[in-house]
Amino acid sequence: MEPSPNARTVESYEQIADEYARETQGGHVLSGGLTLLAETMPGARVLEIGSGPGWDADQLEEAGLTVRRTDITQAFIDFQRSRGKDVARLNAIDDDLGGPYDAVVTLHVLQHMEDDDLEVVLSKIAGALRPGGRFLVSIPLGEDAGWRDGESGNPYYRVLRTEADFTSTLERAGLTPEWTERSNEDEESGWLCLLAGLATEDQA
Template structure:
């Protein structure tokens, strides 16, 4: 499905999208609590790097980090949205503010997790972000990532009326981008089978 562009609302796509999440963080947390979409990736990662040290980029409410910690991994929770940071801190969690596009992400880690995040990264910024992820991994480290499948990029209006920048990619296109960064796909899961839409989850290994 080709995305029809919505007129640019002003500000960089990343900054405007973050501003939208600042306004709906509590609602987002409530709506995603207990969500199991593509949860197989979390299980697979926990089996692949047991007791590993994981960087999560875009932790949001922290539900995925909770699952990984329950599986025995140590997670560095990060987000760029202050409302999500405050939400997690109110839950007693330690969360760092991190801008994956502009900040040093640290490392080395046994794994990096970025779920439901990279669709908000502009096409031109994606290669640098993936290269940064690869550089933060130990030799043989894993990258767990999910993206929405499709074609095109533009602004989308959510149910709240806020605008979000989303860049859609095909599976082949994204796997190729991972390879360019030195990351080899070793496992994939789709939310919708036999369709070029829905969500794709990939577990890749640093080559």
Template structure:
């Protein structure tokens, strides 16, 4: 989906971004159905921690959780957006509302998964979120995460016309932030547009 930078629409970046997803949840689900962009990473996680109990933060329509469950993992599906929760319940899935910034994550889990989510977390909140993830893992537990690469943070609007907040980071910055939280990077995979942009997928292990 194409996007463009816009002036700050005001309000909490987290709350305003959630409002946007409330408005576009059904369209987002249709656009991403069957995409499987990070299927390789999800299957690799399943091979690394077979029969694992997994917390997924930001399940959205639930396509990634479907892949994990098909691979034999037990997934606690969560999302902060009520529209995604209702969508998954219509699909017959169990899902809970969870705000990664403000709520306790429970656990301990064998793995935590959050794909295409941390881009919406403000830079000042990221260390606390990663520390919270680490605290929800068993010793040796895994964290599978993806982030957009780049520099800067601000508001964008996609084809839907709804604004959302994005914070971009370099691979080195993000790996260092993981290490600060006690998470050791095991492997990384880039979806590269050029040397400094695109998406980074990381599997990290709790030390």
């Protein structure tokens, strides 16, 4: 059986993890969402899906949150462990996410998932949140899907979605958008960072 686009993309990240870590260290694109999450959910217990090098988790922990770092790419897991971080291997499509968590964070990750997998993962995220929990996510904006070659020459699969389409998918999973931020520091239409909430028991 052919590996899925997401699995083939993970294989590419295995080859470039150290380079990616160097290029993204100190970056602050869309960091406003991390700041807002820390302010909205002080002391929260957070699941991060796709921690990568761990820079976003560092920011959340520095703000007083407790982060369960996870990634599917072994090279990123090894990189973080070399930094003394505790990080678990997690396949968000196939594995149980655990919980309940106060918040779930997944930045620069869902772009690699096809529509069916995205629906599954968002439903699982909603199920892993406590009532009143928050979900922080970023996606590249646009209307296209397909394979691209990174600067290293390794291919990766990327899906561009409109804000309206992504918001509809979130709402079907039971997540309500509360805040958005946009960045044009990327090619094409830029990035959307979005904070969504799960209804409380009183609201359900």
